[in-house]
Amino acid sequence: MAKFKTIEILKSLSGKVCEHSDMYFANRYGTNYTGKICNPRNLEKDPYSADEIAARTKFASAQAAVKALSSEQKAAYAVAFKNQKKYKSLQGYMFAQEYAKLA
Secondary structure, eight states, X not given: OOOOOOOOSOSOOEEXXXXXXXXXXXXXXXXXXXEEEESOOOXXXXXXXXXXXXXXXXXXXXXXXXXXXXXHHHHHHHHHHHTOSSOXXXXXXXXXXXXXXXX
């Protein structure tokens, strides 16, 4: 009896949908995502508000805190990560915990 193995014809795709947009496809941790950016924001006409700047700063601070973790702290997060089901990646779990500390 013959056996066959299927192949992925299209793994990812990116490019323009219209003259001023960008569409993307991604697969992260078994979940497929698509996104489209049409008419991107013009920061010269519409700069970031104070709330947006605060959110961006908080996000950057949380990311810096994750990068600054010691190996012992990362090991503790790895143990806690195995006992939860909400986050699909250790990196995402560590970021969420550090972000929550900033609130």
